[in-house]
Amino acid sequence: EAGVAQSPRYKIIEKRQSVAFWCNPISGHATLYWYQQILGQGPKLLIQFQNNGVVDDSQLPKDRFSAERLKGVDSTLKIQPAKLEDSAVYLCASSSWTEQFFGPGTRLTVL
Amino acid sequence: GENVEQHPSTLSVQEGDSAVIKCTYSDSASNYFPWYKQELGKRPQLIIDIRSNVGEKKDQRIAVTLNKTAKHFSLHITETQPEDSAVYFCAAFSGGGADGLTFGKGTHLIIQP
Numbered sequence: 001e002a003g004v005a006q007s008p009r010y011k012i013i014e015k016r017q018s019v020a021f022w023c024n025p026i027s028g029h030a031t032l033y034w035y036q037q038i039l040g041q042g043p044k045l046l047i048q049f050q051n052n053g054v055v056d057d058s059q060l061p062k063d064r065f066s067a068e069r070l071k072g073v074d075s076t077l078k079i080q081p082a083k084l085e086d087s088a089v090y091l092c093a094s095s096s097w098t099e100q101f102f103g104p105g106t107r108l109t110v111l
Numbered sequence: 112g113e114n115v116e117q118h119p120s121t122l123s124v125q126e127g128d129s130a131v132i133k134c135t136y137s138d139s140a141s142n143y144f145p146w147y148k149q150e151l152g153k154r155p156q157l158i159i160d161i162r163s164n165v166g167e168k169k170d171q172r173i174a175v176t177l178n179k180t181a182k183h184f185s186l187h188i189t190e191t192q193p194e195d196s197a198v199y200f201c202a203a204f205s206g207g208g209a210d211g212l213t214f215g216k217g218t219h220l221i222i223q224p
Contacts, residue, residue: 035211042200042216043212058112098143101157102154
């Protein structure tokens with residue numbers, strides 16, 4: 001079974017620039033999550049999709065972050081404009097029941 | 112919302128000894144508690160989980176205990192080995208229609224040879 005795929009693996013941008021991350025979940029997994037993991041901390045949920053609908057985006061900074069999951073499969077997370085404090089690893093996870101499987105993450109550095 | 116506290120933040124044990132990591136949660140409605148292991152630069156990997164209708168679960172050298180009354184759960188690793196060195200995260204599923212996990216801040220486990 002193929003795992004959760006994410007790209008790019010690394011991204012370096014300057015503050016106020018825009019950036020987008022892509023996630024392809026495990027085939028057949030209806031639920032997709034985006035987490036932000038700041039260095040030295042545990043992952044923090046940003047947004048949860050069930051198929052192509054948003055279930056929870058209460059911790060997503062909506063003034064600069066947006067996410068979509070078209071056709072209930074792949075998802076993109078966008079930051080516009082980026083701030084220094086957005087430097088983190090962005091993890092995508094998917095699940096079909098309770099267990100969540102994580103992708104390798106995208107490490108974002110904002111200079 | 113749910114709040115998960117984890118301690119210690121760093122734990123150093125001699126190879127072969129046991130390690131215990133403890134977590135507390137705030138939402139009494141939480142009913143699923145996974146533990147993840149994350150090696151440097153890699154993704155979190157699920158190592159064991161427990162549901163609220165079970166008090167203890169064991170898988171070879173790893174065990175998890177849950178005390179619903181006290182709202183705390185613990186990870187126990189016996190006969191530790193060098194490859195157990197990693198950061199371990201506990202998490203709780205707070206329910207309410209959304210099943211994103213709330214994670215603790217992590218424990219850096221160091222196995223001394």
